[in-house]
Amino acid sequence: MYDVVVVGAGIEGSATAYNLAKNGQKTLLLEQFPLPHSRGSSHGQSRITRVAYGKDDHYAVMMKEGGKLWRSMERESGTSIFLNCGCLAVGKPDFHFIKGTIASLSRHCIKHDILTPGDLRDRYPMLSLPPDYVGVFDYSGGVLRADKALRAFQTLFVKYGGELRDGEEVTGILPGSEVTIVTSQGEYRARKVVLTLGPWAPKFLPKLGINLPLKTVLTLVLYWKEKNKGEFSADRFPTYKNVRENVEVYALPSLEYPGHVRVCYHDGPETDPDSRDMADTGRILSTMKSYVREHLPSLQDTPSIVEPCMYTNTPDLQFVLDRHPSHRNIILGVGFSGHGFKLAPVVGKILCELAMDKTPSYDLTPCRVDRFFNPKARM
Ligand SMILES: Cc1cc2nc3c(=O)[nH]c(=O)nc-3n(C[C@H](O)[C@H](O)[C@H](O)COP(=O)(O)OP(=O)(O)OC[C@H]3O[C@@H](n4cnc5c(N)ncnc54)[C@H](O)[C@@H]3O)c2cc1C
Incomplete structure (x- = not known):
């Protein structure tokens, strides 16, 4: 039995798994493709990072911590990630x-x-x-050196005791107070599941009864x-x-x-x-x-x-960082809308907090699931 299973080892899932393992959670990170791979959203050598975020000030607020977390990841992993x-x-x-x-x-x-x-x-x-x-x-x-950042999160996750299984697709999830995760190679049980599925989210989430406009x-x-x-x-x-x-x-x-x-x-x-x-x-x-x-x-x-x-x-290009509306121990980190890399250390921290039933460090109103079904939820 795991405390948390994270599905999807792109930058968001890897950052989440790293935070969970560092916080003492028995964590399994599952990835459908052998790593490293170039089939999702996090591959390649570089991404832009900046603090300014125009009207979406909540991301600028997050990026103020994001910059510090990238620096601390550089120190912790001994890797040069940020080129200023x-x-x-x-x-x-x-x-x-x-x-x-x-x-x-x-x-x-x-x-x-x-x-x-x-x-x-x-x-x-x-x-x-x-x-x-x-x-x-x-x-x-x-510039963030994307491939180095991804490897740093995954390497430190394993160093903190996390288990990483790549080349193993999650084919089904059976909700409950303990969640069963069915994969191409077997079954696992966990108290919490974090889904960071990247581009596969629109195909996978309907299996869990949730249709997001992704x-x-x-x-x-x-x-x-x-x-x-x-x-x-x-x-x-x-x-x-x-x-x-x-x-x-x-x-x-x-x-x-x-x-x-x-x-x-x-x-x-x-x-x-x-x-x-x-x-x-x-x-x-x-x-x-x-x-x-x-x-x-x-x-x-x-x-x-x-x-x-x-x-x-997503239609409003805001992330989805929330619990599944019906299964509260299933947490969603999806819809990063082409701007999620720079914020991955903060996203990883937030998804870890949700999985550990802690109060999130940030106001997640713009990233809630119910904004799609009840627009007043964003107010
Ligand atoms: C060309 C490009 C340029 C970008 N530039 C920037 C930029 O300059 N700055 C910035 O901040 N952001 C940028 N982004 C956005 C950023 O890279 C993404 O928001 C981020 O990588 C999303 O990561 P992810 O973990 O959600 O998705 P992914 O990296 O796609 O990870 C999801 C993972 O889940 C796995 N998976 C899915 N389904 C299953 C399953 N059933 N079982 C097991 N595993 C599964 C997938 O194989 C994949 O590895 C850019 C994106 C692209 C494509």
Whole structure:
């Protein structure tokens, strides 16, 4: 009998399992694929992190602790995870993303620069932006080394006595005061279960009588070759976000593949996680080719490397961090909507608190299940 079984060893499940084992819980972490794998949402070498969160201030509040937890994970694991190269947001000065970013940084006293169109041209000659664009440089932002972070959580989980079984799919869950977890290889019993299923949540949760409005989408990680080698190195080009009506583009400095810069479209077509690559990505590619040609002319305008990944989106793009409405010892950590990596240490702490029947450290109202069925629940 386990205290807790965590299903899904992506970044959210691994961070949760780590917290549980560290808190003395007898914990089993189950993963359907042999690890490491590239079939979910947490693979790859890098993710953007930043504190500013526009109108969703609850995430900015969480990120203030998130930054500290990443630093402490670096110390505990002896791994370098965070590269503090900053985050540049660009856009029209009156656009909500720019106004919200400035407000969030000011509210949380995060060091930042507001850049005029001229400043942008001087500091970032590799960008070709509309003449009315301004920039906000957030000194707290940067890159998280995703693969190293994932491995660090899993390694420390095992070090704290946790049991990790990969290549073992959970095929069924029988609720009760003690939960039975049925897998491709056997059965386990636990007092609590945490489901961190990533893109498989919309397929799996109906088996437990819960239909959340989750949408799994295919997104492409695109790498574009520099025309002038070194122009986008992390000491010259920070992480980058351009949010405008209907298009959100982000970029990271040249880190993963020498001479290549990651520039991506933050969305994609709906897909089935078991046949992920069958979705039509023609629109993403054509949008991104135009974007790169227009705004990043010192990159070649056809990507050299294309890697698929998935988001699991909720309609309001808020996470789901809650108990199952009917089975209170089954806890849900799903719907991270393409922005959950940076918050994983905090998510892991919160899901651990729920599994241990502790009061969560944060107000989880925006992340409750009942918001989908009773919109007033968010008020
Ligand atoms: C291309 C890309 C770029 C991103 N960029 C950023 C960024 O810059 N900043 C940021 O904060 N976030 C970013 N994100 C979002 C972030 O990576 C995700 O929110 C996060 O990885 C979600 O993790 P997860 O653990 O929920 O899902 P996953 O990593 O998908 O983990 C779920 C796991 O559950 C397993 N599983 C599912 N069903 C079962 C079952 N029945 N039995 C056993 N195991 C099962 C799956 O195999 C999988 O390993 C990005 C995501 C992508 C795809």
